[in-house]
Amino acid sequence: MQQNIYDDVKFFDEYKKVRFSKNSFNELLEQPAINSLLPDLNGKTVSDLGCGFGFNCKEFAKAGAKSVVGIDLSEKMIAQANENNKLENITYINMSMTDIDQITEQFDLIYSSLAFHYIEDFENLIAKIYNKLNTNGVLLFSQEHPIVTAVKNNGDNYVKKLNGSIKGYLLNNYADMGIRKEKWFVDGVEKYHRTISYIFNTLIKCGFIIETVEEPLPSEEALKKREGLSKEFIKPTFLIIKARKV
């Protein structure tokens, strides 16, 4: 059974605050970068894996998608999506994205924002996604960057000098793929570290052609909102990949 941290009451409330904040790195960095890579959605069938509150599903429908299927493991998320971001051609389903093979529809775009690092069996998921895509269909996803998922020392991984100024980001455990437990609002949030090469090779092995890779880095504006972090110390926080089934 996949961990469903998002239905933990404390987690859900705290997470909601962050996601509705306009100053989160999600809003400032990840969302603009991934959404700039969206293909033309006019008349297309789309699925959003880990759709959360359904913000993006609604945008996809507004951009002309013929149908949108939002999938999320969290019952609370799906309830809010149905309440606030429902349109006629959007369906929200409360299930694990790893069960996507149980859906009968085929898609032109499968989209997923910051959810794949929660999935234990990456190859199994990617193989199922490949099967669910139409020919020429696109997989567009973001995840925490492997430089971020690698570390086991939970929390702030910046090394500081004696005077408190930052020296750099402390990278360790990169080679050790597998589960990571961290405190993120609550204890024991589980995610999975995979190396960059493993991620690419799995996509390629499943049949995908890699089209674009992005590691969005904070703008000056975003940096200002993160005090003490000068450009020198920016590490990639997200990895975004656009891949095509040909």
Next chain:
Amino acid sequence: MQQNIYDDVKFFDEYKKVRFSKNSFNELLEQPAINSLLPDLNGKTVSDLGCGFGFNCKEFAKAGAKSVVGIDLSEKMIAQANENNKLENITYINMSMTDIDQITEQFDLIYSSLAFHYIEDFENLIAKIYNKLNTNGVLLFSQEHPIVTAVKNNGDNYVKKLNGSIKGYLLNNYADMGIRKEKWFVDGVEKYHRTISYIFNTLIKCGFIIETVEEPLPSEEALKKREGLSKEFIKPTFLIIKARKV
């Protein structure tokens, strides 16, 4: 003019010692990993960019290559290659790999081991390589991993605890693409940092299909030869990419 550090007498002598050592990470890690990705060379035309002493050119010829062109900026390297690793169907040329467009021959494989990080204009090089490849031709190259090329604090980038044990690898300046000067036997060796996404996107933009990505990590044997470095602190040292012109 491209920097030609390899013809510096002091550098050349020190470098030669390292390259002829069987305990270098080149020999233990990079060479087995990149060479395991070689396509069938029987009857093929091959070029080795930054061929150095010509070890690999000789292996390619022995593996059945029809012709091999070894290119190196260093006159000393080419002289030694001609002296020690010359076969009838191998030609060694003393020139910059960025002039590869001046060669009339087309290739089935363009190979390059740990040299691309010395090249300032990556896109220009990759575009020229693409033009020099036959259809279905392969580019197989390795370079220092972006996690390594990023840092500006020259030398040992491992952070240590007060007791001298290692805490992790200190990553900084990842976002800042461009020149890095370091001391490697001599002062002022110049190389270029590029992000992972920039490297991938440039290959794709030039027309390549990415086939395999490797970040070889040290075996237990290799680790034993690097005292004090336990598995926890291994970072990727090399990035190896196999790409195809289709």
